[in-house]
Amino acid sequence: MSKGHIIPLVHLAHLLRRRRLATLTFFTTPLNAPFFRDSLAGTDASIVELPFPENVPDVPAGVESTDRLPSMSLFVPFVYAIKRLRPRFGEALASLPTVSLLIFDGFLGRTNDSASKFGIPRMVFYGMGNFSQTMCREVSVYKPHAGVTSYDEPFRVPGFPHLWLTRSDLEPPFDDPDPDPKDPLYQLIVEAGMATQASQGVVVNSFYELEAAYVDRWNADGGPKAWCIGPLCLARQTAPPAEKSGWMDWLDSRQGINRPVIYVSFGSQAEPSAAQLQQLATGLERSGLDFLWVVRAKAMDLGQGFEERVMERGRVIRDWVNQLEILHHGSVKGFISHCGWNSVIESVSAGVPILAWPLMAEQKLNAKFVVDELQIGLRVRPSGGTPNGLVMSEEIERSARELLVGEKGKETAERAKYWAEAARKAMDGGASWLTLEKMIEELCVKRTTQNAIVSA
Ligand code: UDP
Numbered sequence: 145m146s147k148g149h150i151i152p153l154v155h156l157a158h159l160l161r162r163r164r165l166a167t168l169t170f171f172t173t174p175l176n177a178p179f180f181r182d183s184l185a186g187t188d189a190s191i192v193e194l195p196f197p198e199n200v201p202d203v204p205a206g207v208e209s210t211d212r213l214p215s216m217s218l219f220v221p222f223v224y225a226i227k228r229l230r231p232r233f234g235e236a237l238a239s240l241p242t243v244s245l246l247i248f249d250g251f252l253g254r255t256n257d258s259a260s261k262f263g264i265p266r267m268v269f270y271g272m273g274n275f276s277q278t279m280c281r282e283v284s285v286y287k288p289h290a291g292v293t294s295y296d297e298p299f300r301v302p303g304f305p306h307l308w309l310t311r312s313d314l315e316p317p318f319d320d321p322d323p324d325p326k327d328p329l330y331q332l333i334v335e336a337g338m339a340t341q342a343s344q345g346v347v348v349n350s351f352y353e354l355e356a357a358y359v360d361r362w363n364a365d366g367g368p369k370a371w372c373i374g375p376l377c378l379a380r381q382t383a384p385p386a387e388k389s390g391w392m393d394w395l396d397s398r399q400g401i402n403r404p405v406i407y408v409s410f411g412s413q414a415e416p417s418a419a420q421l422q423q424l425a426t427g428l429e430r431s432g433l434d435f436l437w438v439v440r441a442k443a444m445d446l447g448q449g450f451e452e453r454v455m456e457r458g459r460v461i462r463d464w465v466n467q468l469e470i471l472h473h474g475s476v477k478g479f480i481s482h483c484g485w486n487s488v489i490e491s492v493s494a495g496v497p498i499l500a501w502p503l504m505a506e507q508k509l510n511a512k513f514v515v516d517e518l519q520i521g522l523r524v525r526p527s528g529g530t531p532n533g534l535v536m537s538e539e540i541e542r543s544a545r546e547l548l549v550g551e552k553g554k555e556t557a558e559r560a561k562y563w564a565e566a567a568r569k570a571m572d573g574g575a576s577w578l579t580l581e582k583m584i585e586e587l588c589v590k591r592t593t594q595n596a597i598v599s600a
Contacts, residue, residue, distance in 0.1 A: 145172075145226055146210035147412035148486050149249055149271045150179065152349045152376045153599050157189040159379030160597070165584050169240065169598045171233060175208040192240075194232045200225035211412040216504060220328045223251050234258035237598065244588035247347055247599045253335040260342075265587045267371070268340050269347045269599070273485050274355035274370060275517065276509035277348070278362045279309065280318050284337070289314075290321040303361060313508045341367055344587055349374035349489055351570035352579070354518070354563065373580040375493045377468055377486075378571040389466070391436055394459055395473045398434055403457070404477035404548050406499075407470055408437040411484040414503040415440045420534055425450045427540025428458065433548055436476070438465050471496050477557065478547045480524075483510040495564030497521050497556035499547045501535065520560040522547050 150172075157168040168189040170180055173196040180191050196208045202221040207213055213222060237243065237258050246259040250270040259266045270277065282301055283289060289311055292299050298308035317323040317330040324330060340346065345368045352359055352372045362370045398405050408428070410416060416424070421439070425446040428435050434457045439446070442462045451460050467487070470476060471494035480499045481487045488510050491498050498521035500511035514521040524543050526533035547553040570576040588597070 145176065145208065145222070145249070147179070148484055149269065150176065151183070151486060152271060152374070153247070153269065154180065154183045154189075155376035155379045156347075156373075156599075157184055157187045159376065159580070161187040161189070162379065163580070165581065166244065166588065166597050169243075169596060171236065171598065173208045173229075175206070175212075192236050194229050194236060197225050197228040200228075213413075216413060220332055223332060226252060230258070234261070237262065237264075240596070240598070242596050243598050245584070245597045247597060248339075248343075250336050250340060251332065253332075253339040263589070264598075265589060266343045267345045267347050267587065268343045268368070271349065271485055272506055273350045273488065273510060273513065274348055274358040274362060274372070275513040276485070276506040277346070277370070278358040279314075279509050280506065281337075281362070281365075283309075283314060283318050283321075284333075287321045289319075292321070295319075304357070309512075313512055315505055315508070343368045345583070346370045347583075348372045349376045349485070351375065351567055352575040353566050353570060354492065355513075371579055371583045373576050373583065375489045375567050375571065375576075377490050378493050378567060380468070391459055391461055391465065392469065392473065395436065395470070395475050399473075399475040403434045403475070405434045405436055405473075405475045406478040406480060406544055406548055407476050407496075408435055408480040409465075409467065409487070410440070410482040410501075410503060411487055412440075413484075414482055415444075416503065418444065422447050423534055423537045424540055426537035427544065429454055430537060430541040431544045432457075433544055434458065434475075436461065436470065438463075438467075468494075478544070478553070480544065483507040483514060485510055488514060489567075492518075492520070492560070492563050493567045495557075495561045497547060497553065497560045499524060499543055518559065518563065520556050520563060522552060522556065 160166045160168060170189060170191050171194060172180055172191060174193050175196070177191055177193050200221065202218055203225050204214065210219065210222065213219065243264050246264050246266045247269050248266060250268040279301065286302055288301055289299050292311060295312040296310050298310050301307045301309055311319045317327060317333055348370050350372050351374055359370050359372060395405060421444055428437065429450065436459050438461045446460065468490055471479065471490055476496055478499060479491050479496050480501060481491065482503045483498070483500050484507060488498065498514050500514050500521050500523045502508040502511040511523055515523045522543055524535045524539055527536045527539070547556065
């Protein structure tokens with residue numbers, strides 16, 4: 145029920161179609177169905193629509209996806225609303241002729257009960273990378289931050305001598321070694337963890353080489369195995385759209401005059417505050433760089449006359465864009481990103497270095513992975529030493545220039561190219577290609593007819 149979880153599974157449907165390994169059926173709700181339908185064109189996947197529960201406390205009518213929530217503070221009630229679909233899901237599942245495997249969204253916890261009733265193997269999908277997934281589990285189980293009172297005091301993660309985290313790298317409830325058992329978010333995470341443990345595996349949109357140590361650690365714990373079958377975005381063989389968008393023409397024009405472009409997007413859910421966006425506008429303007437900036441809040445004022453002043457070298461888009469297409473455009477040489485996992489793995493696949501600007505969820509862990517482990521990015525730092533302070537325009541100007549035209553930027557760009565090639569190989573007959581085949585071979589209930597996978 146969020147774009148960041150839907151998009152990779154849609155890529156999976158394309159991949160399964162291309163490789164003729166299985167067909168996918170998606171369970172979703174009416175307002176999400178059109179997005180599925182549009183992006184599934186060319187696959188043999190089908191969609192089952194379950195009506196969204198009515199009169200859900202705190203969730204406004206007409207909101208069926210996290211990107212429509214007025215605030216992410218409503219995430220927990222939203223997930224509990226979706227869980228009310230469980231009985232209908234069970235009925236719908238029973239009516240399908242052949243189901244060999246169920247992939248369920250990790251946050252939906254016990255949705256998988258109905259599958260176990262029918263003896264269908266179950267896998268979970270969180271849309272996260274291995275590094276963040278493993279770190280969340282390590283801190284929950286082993287509590288290396290017990291006794292660490294300050295948010296910026298580094299602590300070691302056992303088993304990874306080179307790795308230091310701080311509590312500010314973690315989001316609630318993971319940042320707290322002693323979380324309140326009555327906290328609804330904590331309860332949701334515990335339920336998700338239990339459902340994960342009860343599953344037969346975890347689908348991961350990443351590739352083994354990228355995060356080998358963390359995949360190995362996850363798998364060494366004897367729980368459900370992590371199956372790395374990505375980057376799924378490389379599964380998509382999109383034909384060029386019938387009509388080219390204006391911003392693609394503009395990117396072509398930048399390539400023509402050899403001016404590198406920095407792409408700016410904070411994903412489908414989060415949006416920095418108005419004050420923060422104005423700092424960003426000023427920073428981009430002062431940097432002198434060319435930029436393509438996707439702003440979610442359509443009515444957001446970026447400062448008087450900003451868009452007119454930068455017209456020659458900047459574009460602000462208040463629309464849904466094809467991010468993959470943009471990242472693969474030859475003139476895009478850097479990405480200012482909130483480090484949602486899809487954005488990270490898409491940028492890795494395209495060989496584009498990242499200016500990491502995490503905002504919520506596991507994005508701070510992803511940013512750490514990008515900057516410290518892969519070294520394919522730089523990080524912007526908020527002022528005042530607090531993780532939630534404003535990132536000032538001077539910091540944005542300096543770090544964006546460093547990424548696009550500085551020495552450190554050159555090094556990150558070279559490493560990003562290496563990982564893009566490794567990603568391509570993984571999906572093109574390499575580790576991810578083979579893992580997908582093995583996953584289906586090992587986990588799908590054996591049937592005489594073609595396998596079918598259900599995603600909920
Ligand atoms: N995305 C897109 N167009 C947009 C905004 C986002 O195609 O205008 C896609 C992006 O390519 C990625 C997903 O939406 O696949 C966002 O997922 P991510 O994990 O990066 O962040 P989230 O939105 O979950 O915070």
